[in-house]
Amino acid sequence: MLDKTFNPAEVERKFYDVWRKSGAFRCDPDSPAKPFTIMMPPPNVTGSLHMGHALTFTLQDVLTRHKRMTGYDALWQPGMDHAGIATQSVVERTLAQEGSSAAGLGRQAFLERVWDWKEQSGGTISRQLTHLGASPDWERERFTMDAGLSKAVRRVFVELHRQGLMYRDQRLVNWDPKLHTAISDLEVNQVEVDGKLWHFKYPVEGEADTHIMVATTRPETMLGDTGVAVHPEDPRYQHLVGKHVILPLVGRRIPIVADAWADPETGSGAVKITPAHDFNDFEVGRRCGLEVINVLDRDAAINENAPEDYQGMDRFKARKQIVADLEALGLLAKVEEHRHSVPHGDRSDVPIEPWLTNQWYVDAATLAKPAMQAVQDGRTRFVPSNWENVYFEWMRNIQPWCVSRQIWWGHQIPAWYPLDAEGEATGDPFVAMTEDEAKAEAERRLGKSVRILQAEDEVPADNRGLDGETVYLRRDPDVLDTWFSSALWPFSTLGWPDETPELAKYYPTDVLVTGFDIIFFWVARMMMAGLHFMGDVPFHTVYIHALVRDAHGQKMSKSKGNVIDPLDICQRYGADSLRFTLIALSAQGRDVKLSEDRVEGYRNFATKLWNAARFCLMNGVEPDPGFDPGKVGQTVNKWAVAKTVRAAHGVDEALAAYRFNDAASALYQFTWHQFCDWYVEFAKPILQGDDEAAKAETSATIAWVMQRLLHLLHPFMPFITEELWEQFGGGEGSRLITGSWPELGEGLIDADAEAEIDWVTRTIGEIRTVRGEMNVPNKAEVPLHLEGAGATTKARLDRHATLIRRLAKLSEIRTLDRVDTRGAAQLLIDEATAVLPLAEIIDLAQERQRLQKELEKLDQEIAKYDKKLGNADFLNKAPQAVVEEQRDRRADAAASREKLANALERLVG
RNA sequence: GGGCGUGUAGCUCAGCGGGAGAGCGCCUCGUUGACAUCGAGGAGGUCCCAGGUUCAAUCCCUGGCACGCCCA
Numbered sequence: 001m002l003d004k005t006f007n008p009a010e011v012e013r014k015f016y017d018v019w020r021k022s023g024a025f026r027c028d029p030d031s032p033a034k035p036f037t038i039m040m041p042p043p044n045v046t047g048s049l050h051m052g053h054a055l056t057f058t059l060q061d062v063l064t065r066h067k068r069m070t071g072y073d074a075l076w077q078p079g080m081d082h083a084g085i086a087t088q089s090v091v092e093r094t095l096a097q098e099g100s101s102a103a104g105l106g107r108q109a110f111l112e113r114v115w116d117w118k119e120q121s122g123g124t125i126s127r128q129l130t131h132l133g134a135s136p137d138w139e140r141e142r143f144t145m146d147a148g149l150s151k152a153v154r155r156v157f158v159e160l161h162r163q164g165l166m167y168r169d170q171r172l173v174n175w176d177p178k179l180h181t182a183i184s185d186l187e188v189n190q191v192e193v194d195g196k197l198w199h200f201k202y203p204v205e206g207e208a209d210t211h212i213m214v215a216t217t218r219p220e221t222m223l224g225d226t227g228v229a230v231h232p233e234d235p236r237y238q239h240l241v242g243k244h245v246i247l248p249l250v251g252r253r254i255p256i257v258a259d260a261w262a263d264p265e266t267g268s269g270a271v272k273i274t275p276a277h278d279f280n281d282f283e284v285g286r287r288c289g290l291e292v293i294n295v296l297d298r299d300a301a302i303n304e305n306a307p308e309d310y311q312g313m314d315r316f317k318a319r320k321q322i323v324a325d326l327e328a329l330g331l332l333a334k335v336e337e338h339r340h341s342v343p344h345g346d347r348s349d350v351p352i353e354p355w356l357t358n359q360w361y362v363d364a365a366t367l368a369k370p371a372m373q374a375v376q377d378g379r380t381r382f383v384p385s386n387w388e389n390v391y392f393e394w395m396r397n398i399q400p401w402c403v404s405r406q407i408w409w410g411h412q413i414p415a416w417y418p419l420d421a422e423g424e425a426t427g428d429p430f431v432a433m434t435e436d437e438a439k440a441e442a443e444r445r446l447g448k449s450v451r452i453l454q455a456e457d458e459v460p461a462d463n464r465g466l467d468g469e470t471v472y473l474r475r476d477p478d479v480l481d482t483w484f485s486s487a488l489w490p491f492s493t494l495g496w497p498d499e500t501p502e503l504a505k506y507y508p509t510d511v512l513v514t515g516f517d518i519i520f521f522w523v524a525r526m527m528m529a530g531l532h533f534m535g536d537v538p539f540h541t542v543y544i545h546a547l548v549r550d551a552h553g554q555k556m557s558k559s560k561g562n563v564i565d566p567l568d569i570c571q572r573y574g575a576d577s578l579r580f581t582l583i584a585l586s587a588q589g590r591d592v593k594l595s596e597d598r599v600e601g602y603r604n605f606a607t608k609l610w611n612a613a614r615f616c617l618m619n620g621v622e623p624d625p626g627f628d629p630g631k632v633g634q635t636v637n638k639w640a641v642a643k644t645v646r647a648a649h650g651v652d653e654a655l656a657a658y659r660f661n662d663a664a665s666a667l668y669q670f671t672w673h674q675f676c677d678w679y680v681e682f683a684k685p686i687l688q689g690d691d692e693a694a695k696a697e698t699s700a701t702i703a704w705v706m707q708r709l710l711h712l713l714h715p716f717m718p719f720i721t722e723e724l725w726e727q728f729g730g731g732e733g734s735r736l737i738t739g740s741w742p743e744l745g746e747g748l749i750d751a752d753a754e755a756e757i758d759w760v761t762r763t764i765g766e767i768r769t770v771r772g773e774m775n776v777p778n779k780a781e782v783p784l785h786l787e788g789a790g791a792t793t794k795a796r797l798d799r800h801a802t803l804i805r806r807l808a809k810l811s812e813i814r815t816l817d818r819v820d821t822r823g824a825a826q827l828l829i830d831e832a833t834a835v836l837p838l839a840e841i842i843d844l845a846q847e848r849q850r851l852q853k854e855l856e857k858l859d860q861e862i863a864k865y866d867k868k869l870g871n872a873d874f875l876n877k878a879p880q881a882v883v884e885e886q887r888d889r890r891a892d893a894a895a896s897r898e899k900l901a902n903a904l905e906r907l908v909g
Numbered sequence: 910g911g912g913c914g915u916g917u918a919g920c921u922c923a924g925c926g927g928g929a930g931a932g933c934g935c936c937u938c939g940u941u942g943a944c945a946u947c948g949a950g951g952a953g954g955u956c957c958c959a960g961g962u963u964c965a966a967u968c969c970c971u972g973g974c975a976c977g978c979c980c981a
Contacts, residue, residue: 004944004946005946387913389913390912390913390980393912397981516978516979547978551920552920552921553921584932585921585922587922587923589914589915590915590922590923593922594921598921598933600933604946606946607944607947608943608944608946610943610946611947612944614944615943615944618943661922661923665923665931665932668932676943677948768949769950771950772938772949772950772951775937777938778938778939778948779941809949864928868927868965871965874927874964875964877963877964882927882965886928
């Protein structure tokens with residue numbers, strides 16, 4: 001026998017092992033079944049599970065389990081991403097505590113340390129995912145740094161390079177002065193800060209006392225100014241264009257140029273130009289032929305290109321010093337408080353600097369074209385569809401993608417540079433899959449003997465650069481952006497570039513489930529890579545789910561202290577409760593506002609289900625192998641079958657449209673408010689009665705309904721359903737996870753039976769309402785007398801008298817020609833007037849008031865219908881069915897009104 | 910500045926061209942052989958505002974107000 005409440009912890013442990021060991025999570029490339037594939041967005045190897053993961057993985061698991069039960073060969077491909085910068089930082093922090101450093105260790109030793117760390121501490125999320133009941137094919141788990149995936153990365157790099165889509169370029173990049181690497185635009189956050197706007201006077205050359213005023217939020221960059229720009233049509237400055245200013249503190253003579261970038265409306269209308277340290281200025285500088293002078297080093301301290309006094313000074317210290325020095329020279333015109341946004345590295349959280357470097361770039365604009373086309377053509381579809389705009393917007397404005405990173409952890413760029421006579425990398429690199437191939441290629445092209453130097457190798461004494469007898473090559477020390485390997489995930493995990501059966505069967509995949517914040521980072525890049533290398537989209541649907549927020553809509557963050565930990569919730573309420581909560585709150589286009597109250601509510605739902613099953617077992621309900629839901633005779637059983645079919649269809653439709661909340665609510669509603677509230681109550685008298693045939697049929701029907709229900713609920717609440725399935729005769733051999741999704745035909749719906757039992761529930765409900773409003777004690781059984789009942793009502797009453805008496809707490813039900821209404825509570829059951837003769841119980845005045853209130857309501861309704869039906873336009877233009885409906889309703893209301901008026905009159909006799 | 914989205918019960922949110930809904934909270938009553946993690950009943954709404962389209966608008970359109978997010 002079941003305990004009184006469900007104990008999740010034990011069941012969760014038990015079945016996760018059972019499932020995994022039974023191979024239920026496995027896909028089967030050899031099976032003839034149609035594939036259904038979801039690529040799990042690989043979480044960071046450094047991360048731990050948060051509520052956002054819980055949501056996205058729950059939804060993926062629902063889809064996977066559902067399709068698996070529907071007969072598909074389901075592959076949910078799990079894995080992790082190596083998170084270059086994040087992982088390197090983690091290990092560097094450990095090293096720092098040991099008094100060591102990456103540089104001190106050297107590249108090889110450092111990488112060994114990272115791998116050690118990964119083996120011991122990495123991949124937390126994968127382990128935590130099991131607590132949620134996630135059912136990916138763990139045996140196929142992949143890591144972006146695996147040998148196979150690394151091969152795919154090199155192959156893509158080499159191919160893109162060969163095709164001219166991967167190239168080296170010198171541009172400004174977002175430089176992170178803390179992590180010492182370039183980062184992509186997407187890894188930069190604009191942070192609003194309270195800063196200052198400093199206005200400086202730059203003296204014009206050869207014109208004593210003439211100054212031109214410029215403003216900046218970053219005074220230290222003035223050391224690298226190489227021009228001052230004014231708008232070509234700004235009358236104030238026409239005469240100065242072509243002249244020069246003498247840059248204070250530096251003494252450099254820099255031109256005043258005309259460029260539309262200068263906005264006459266802003267400040268003085270003149271703007272200082274620092275091409276080496278500002279993206280806009282870089283463009284101005286290029287247009288106007290200005291010099292590019294880099295004044296910052298990799299730490300964003302002032303370098304040797306600036307006057308000696310400032311060299312080595314940190315950027316913020318230099319800022320203060322320069323302001324002070326200019327003020328001393330009388331060149332500081334004014335200082336304004338200024339709120340503006342400053343780009344920060346999203347990993348380091350320090351202000352980034354635009355910095356001039358050589359990096360590898362992908363020609364994203366070229367790759368974006370087919371990727372946009374595919375969405376335009378509907379070969380890939382976003383759900384909800386409005387996210388397509390976000391995708392298009394970004395794709396249209398796409399910039400060259402800087403893919404090189406100045407760190408060690410990641411896929412080292414497969415490019416080998418010849419060394420010049422000084423031992424520095426020079427000229428065009430040889431790009432190849434392997435060192436040997438690079439060497440062979442270099443020998444072929446240079447016609448000389450070639451030797452590859454490792455990172456640590458000294459430059460040999462006989463190195464003469466390209467002129468020497470032997471040319472030495474050294475590999476590019478940089479690694480690729482982590483997203484570069486993630487972009488290949490939908491095919492690299494399936495074995496590409498090898499032509500594997502998996503690749504043939506599972507690509508293109510079906511659905512990608514992810515958050516909107518990842519559309520640029522990842523979805524767009526997978527689209528580009530998939531189309532370019534596989535010739536097809538990586539998935540036909542992208543389901544974009546919401547962000548999880550706290551109960552008040554605040555983003556969860558550690559600093560706010562409003563984080564809800566999914567594992568903690570699982571422990572306290574069970575994984576099924578958390579899953580069901582997240583699903584029930586996953587309405588399209590709205591964020592998930594999670595609170596513990598909601599989880600508690602759905603925990604109660606699980607308990608309710610548990611107790612319904614408990615009832616079944618206590619009453620000897622057992623599945624009947626020969627049971628045919630189309631052949632039941634009892635009306636309540638027909639009703640239960642019909643409602644089950646409707647629930648199943650509701651879930652099917654909702655899932656097909658990715659309306660997870662609708663699926664959840666269909667199941668919740670059916671389980672609680674139909675199965676538990678009514679069907680179980682209807683079944684009780686039968687099961688406890690002595691009509692053996694009815695008993696057997698009802699028992700079999702309940703079992704059938706319960707079993708369908710467990711199937712339908714399984715993708716949403718896998719643990720409790722699997723446990724109940726076992727308790728309920730599922731048997732050791734067959735697990736729900738591999739069970740068959742209910743496919744129930746419309747033919748099983750008996751509309752007459754449905755209407756009849758719906759009438760019973762409505763009747764009981766109305767009697768209960770009157771009892772409640774009249775304060776009839778719950779226990780008191782009272783008689784019900786009916787007058788004016790038609791044949792149908794009489795027949796229904798007759799057939800279901802036992803049920804109605806039992807559930808409405810009636811001592812008897814009698815149909816009479818004329819009932820005594822004095823001092824009785826009265827209600828309408830369709831055409832009949834029913835009375836509860838409660839003279840000694842009820843308060844006459846209260847009953848009169850109640851009836852009067854009902855009357856008023858009906859009067860209002862009738863007036864509303866009359867207004868409509870009195871409108872000729874409505875009668876002429878509205879569909880006939882609508883007019884009829886209004887007429888019917890008006891007639892019903894009027895009939896009810898008459899009976900109630902009559903009842904009111906007869907109340908006192 | 911551009912774009913997307915949201916304003917419906919105390920709270921969190923479904924819904925929708927023709928009868929205002931759920932969960933939680935609140936109030937009343939209840940120890941019946943599944944279940945107090947429960948049962949029965951109830952109160953509670955200018956569907957943000959103003960126009961327009963329509964026979965009919967909470968729903969469609971326009972404008973406004975408020976809020977949220979993304980991009981610059």
